[in-house]
Amino acid sequence: MNSKGRSNTFIFASLYMMLSGPVHAQSDVSRATLIQAKQVRIISEPGVMLAGELQVPRSGDTRKPAVLLLGGGGASPHGIYPLLEARLHAKGIVTLSFDKRGVGQSTGTFDDAMEPAQRDARAALAYLRSRRDVIDIDRIAILGLSQGAVIGPALAVENPSIAAVVALAAPAGERGMLFLDAMRVKLAAAGMEAKAVEHVVSATRFYLDALTTAAPPETIAGGRIALVQSFVASGWKQDQAEGAVKALSDPATSSLYTVAANQVLSQVRAPVLVIYAADDTVVSSALSIPEARRALSKNKDASIVEMPNVEHGFKPLVLTASGKRDYQGWPISDPATLDLINEWLPRRLLQPTKAK
DSSP states (O other), rough: OOOHHHHHHHHHHHHHHHHBOOOOOOOOOOOOOOEEEEEEEEEETEEEEEEEEEEEEEESSSEEEEEEEEEOOOOOOOOOHHHHHHHHTTTTTEEEEETTTSSTOOSSSOOOSSSHHHHHHHHHHHHHHHOOTTTEEEEEEEEEHHHHHHHHHHHHHHHHTOOOEEEEEOOOOSSSHHHHEEEEEEEEHOOOOOHHHHHHHHHHHHHHHHHTTTTOOOHHHHHHHHHHHHHHHHHHHHHHHHHHHHHHHHHHHHHHHOOOOOHHHHTOOSOOEEEEETTTTSSSHHHHHHHHHHHHOTTTEEEEEEEEBOOOOOOOEEEEESSOOEOSSTTTOHHHHHHHHHHHHHHHHOOOOOOO
């Protein structure tokens, strides 16, 4: 593949990754003896059983606060935030994470479109709320990264009793514009001329509007042809243009177009902490921070913070053994980010509520 082909492929991989988080194997960090880890099975829908792990600190209140942990896009397993979980457990907070459908021990076919991902997260939250034996259901928070940072606020809107939301690398913007703005930036960075970028973005808007609103088949087909032609007119080869449109048509990608992050964020009444990474090349903090501020302007307990020297997965910038500076560690392992979450979240979870 030539350099231009690699650039074009990267553009659409990046668009898919816009709501994605880093994927790692389950942590092999030794659990503290004061943590009781319970393997759980959660039915999401027929044929989909989510395998998860509920980690319960042995000390403290009988009914404890809890945090539902959501990963980013991609084949995310449970247990990808071990350093964060250790901080929360030390404060007496229960955590629940799970393998995505079709990943690890979860059943079903892996499907990373927003709708099934949100259904599975909803089922995990319902499971937490069912565990009144160990959990204070009025002290449940949701923490998510990237894709999970879109789903978490949506669940909080559906469940007004959610005590707090932490959203890391949360894409913010209006439906469609969030996707198109990111596409515009990436096409321009790949060297496409400004006029051609606007032509392609306009054609993409028409096609994805038709595709995601169940427009008549002839409208969708016509939009697809026009989009391919716009790429070809910009200088791409026919096969590259066809490949790009095929990638945009994939449900996991086209579902990102339907994300109405600002509409959701504006409806969240729970306390919200939104954290962006200054060195994020996936979710642009420059685009998202002003939108998040606008959406959360009426929330009396909303904080938006940009962390320096971290990337999309909130891994710190370190000096490697070879003398190079690189981002390394587990997702959400940057010490300053961990400190921020560990200071903000427990303050909103550790006040006991009356049993219901």
